[in-house]
Amino acid sequence: MKAQTAKTMEIPEEEKRLEKQLCFAVYATAHAFTRAYKPILDRVGLTYPQYLVMLVLWERSELPVKTIGEQLDLDSGTLSPLLKRLEQSGLIKRIRDLRDERQVIVSLTPKGQAMKAEVDTIMTAIGQAAGCTLEELGEMRDMLHRLRANLGRAGLAGG
Amino acid sequence: MKAQTAKTMEIPEEEKRLEKQLCFAVYATAHAFTRAYKPILDRVGLTYPQYLVMLVLWERSELPVKTIGEQLDLDSGTLSPLLKRLEQSGLIKRIRDLRDERQVIVSLTPKGQAMKAEVDTIMTAIGQAAGCTLEELGEMRDMLHRLRANLGRAGLAGG
């Protein structure tokens, strides 16, 4: 039925279906997370990406924009306006680094620090909501890390 | 410190860390997928969400907007402008259902049909790029499905 060009490796129909299912599963799960967190984050006035930035800052209360971007895989085009909103909310400060004035150092305000405790209090366990064991959560995280690393490296540069 | 409402169960530190890692892993992997597909989709002039809509239509070439939304977990606020762009690209048609004039039926044009073959040709295997076995891909899809379903049901309605 089909020519067998040695190069054009035919991808099995099953594998193609699986890929499509996976790329959609990741896409839809990411949105499901955002929606699941929303009712809680609404109470403290954070969006989901803003929450991720706060998570990074709660680990290390003072970081340049670039480092935050590396941790979250986001560029300044996304972070600049987002950080400006966090600053307007009084959660962070942005100060030009005196050593290197190209950089902007982001740091938590007392209000931003305090929010960590508040969020910890109202945040329930996703693991429980998700009906997964701790082991499964860890497995999934590892698989996703591997998947992401390889997607980043290999990409789909294609022919 | 706080009243011990029997309900307020303390969540172990380790579990909280794991949750954060997982919610970020899903978030970042979704973006990695989008970036991985981009070089290929650029060649045919589709964005990633547009590609997902086309995937749905290639399975079933005629569907109401609502059904597409259900399959992709998107509402009309996202789909309406997206579908308008696909129509302007000449890939789909949108026609009011005569039986029920509230609905709009989306269908593929010949050009939209033809694009399936083209995309199939240039699309390489994510599985290979991702360095995962078929079995692992399947596992991950199942885990994500479960996770998503439970996130959707339970949400984090919280106290």
Add this chain to the structure above:
DNA sequence: CACAATTAAATTGCACGCAAGTGAATTTTG
């Protein structure tokens, strides 16, 4: 030291994603 190359943030433009509201058509109900 001057000048090109590089780097960090910010800005601009476009496309989602989603809440909230609108308007038209259909279904439900009294």
Add this chain to the structure above:
DNA sequence: CAAAATTCACTTGCGTGCAATTTAATTGTG
């Protein structure tokens, strides 16, 4: 059958994501 409730798509407004450009500061080079 008429009024109320519901459904479907569209629109508006806001906050991401990201490519591409801009601006300012630093580094590298001759």
